[in-house]
Amino acid sequence: MPVTGGGGEEGAADGAAGGGGGSAATGALRRTLTFRDLLVYGLLFIAPMAPVGIFGALQATSHGAVTLVYLVATVAMAFTAFSYAQMVRVAPRAGSVYTYARVGLGEGAGFVAGWMAMLDYLLIPAVAYLFSGIALHALVPSVHPWVWTALAVAVTTLLNLSGVRTAARAGFAVLAMEIVVLAVFVVSAVVELIAHGAPRGWAEPLTGEGGFSAGAVLAAVSVAVLSYLGFDAIASFAEEAGGGEDGRGPGGPDRVARAVLSCLVVAGVLFAVQTYLAALLMPVSAAELAARPAEQGAAFYATADSAVGRWLQDLVAVSKAVGAAFAALAGQAAAGRLLFAMARDRRLPGAMSKVDAGSGVPRRALLGAALVTLVAAVGAARRDDGLAQLSSIVNVGALTAFGLLHASVIGWFWVRGRRGRPPLGRGGGLVGRTGELGGRTGELGGGPPSVLRHAVVPLLGLAVVVAVVVEASATAQLVGGVWLVAGLVVLAVQHGGRARAGGMQG
Helix, strand or coil, X not given: CCCCCCCCHHHXXXXXXXXXXXXXXXXXXXXXXXXXXXXHHHHHHHCCCHHHCCHHHHHHHCCCCHHHHHHHHHHHHHHHHHHHHHHHHHCCCCCCHHHHHHHHCXXXXXXXXXXXXXXXXXXXXXXXXXXXXXXXXXXXXXXCHHHHHHHHHHHHHHHHHCCHHHHHHHHHHHHHHHHHHHHHHHHHHHHHHHHHXXXXXXXXXXXXXXXXXXXXXXXXXXHHHHHHCCHHHHHHHHHHECCCCCCCCCCCHHHHHHHHHHHHHHHHHHHHHHHHHHHHHCCCCHHXXXXXXHHCCCHHHHHHHHHCCHHHHHHHHHHHHHHHHHHHHHHHHHHHHXXXXXXXXXXXXXXXXXXXXXXXXXXXXXXXXXXXXXXXXXXXXXXXXXXXXHHHHXXXXXXXXXXXXXXXXXXXXXXXXXXXXXXXXXXXXXXXXXXXXXXXXXXXXXXXXXXHHXXXXXXXXXXXXXXXXXXXXXXHHHHHHHHHHHHHHHHHHHHHHHHHHHHHXX
């Protein structure tokens, strides 16, 4: 049953807040996404060959144990994926960590989580667009990178505006292409290893060269976990995942939870396989690579070239160019849902809470996200150091939001949920005994708290997040801190405005 929304115009917030399988005519997001669609969005955002760009740096930092680095990173990020799976069942709504922090910690924490996630949901696609522009410029040097970058933004934005299923189908085709290219690399590498053997020991990608170094591996893990950023975007499509009438039937939040966990596992396997084979075939040692940092960025391509041939290097490069643009498509879609959810709750301009009647997507929120990423990506593309500057400031926002996600699990299952699951107020997702999430209050929250699932796991996940933030670059920490302060100022202004409005009404 629809309830009053938080500031969307023409009933947009009303229908969407209701969480039903309604139509765009009532302003509701459409529940049309299958498990495959959700998995595609997550893998697109991550990119199946994400390690290609940082393979050399991780190989050098870990002293040759790059595959072990990704195995450890997969386990480390599994804590975050598990926390997402817990909270999506509590609050299956658009907004992802913004919604979960509101439910588990309260209004203020929810805004901060959404504000910090917004930084990366807008900038990570900009980095992907820029990477695509640079790669396409390398293939067609006569066209400037900023032109390719702007073109990539335009094409993927049009796909997102055409509807979530249309974008998912296009994304599936690109993802399939990336998987095929990865399979070609795997088969070519295996054939080369069978024919000529490995230049180094078969266990070295797991144990390192010249002895195992736990400190070196952990230092590399702090960078490798950033390859997984994107699987969390699946949760932002919670209101568009197919399910029962209230979205809580088979295939609703359970479908989203399974997709989040499956995406992480699939990505972990793909990352481990490709880095293992590349490490075995590397023409230089990890120590030599560490001594030549300028060669680290192209180490994967150089390995493909020397071991198999230039054709494989070019094939991987083309795949990365196209894949990066569609990784940005998934990121832009997730950013649009985050802006939509925050606007629906009157945390951002209400115009962005409107859902297009024809396509069933938050058109204005998507256009807002596209505009920000366009400006950031094209601006960086026109600078010689644009990629380095833009890359250095992403990720801290998402990591901060992950920390609040883990705190939300503890807050909901051990504090707020045990107090009778209090309402969050207008547009907040829980209203009285029957709320916007559907079902009775007692049905929400997944039963009694578990020490392992709702305390140990989120605390371990929080520890991982803190460790990675500490290892982040000084620039990233500075930008993240400034963005956080700006968000706290906005929160204070909004709180003051609402307090004055409440006083006038009183």
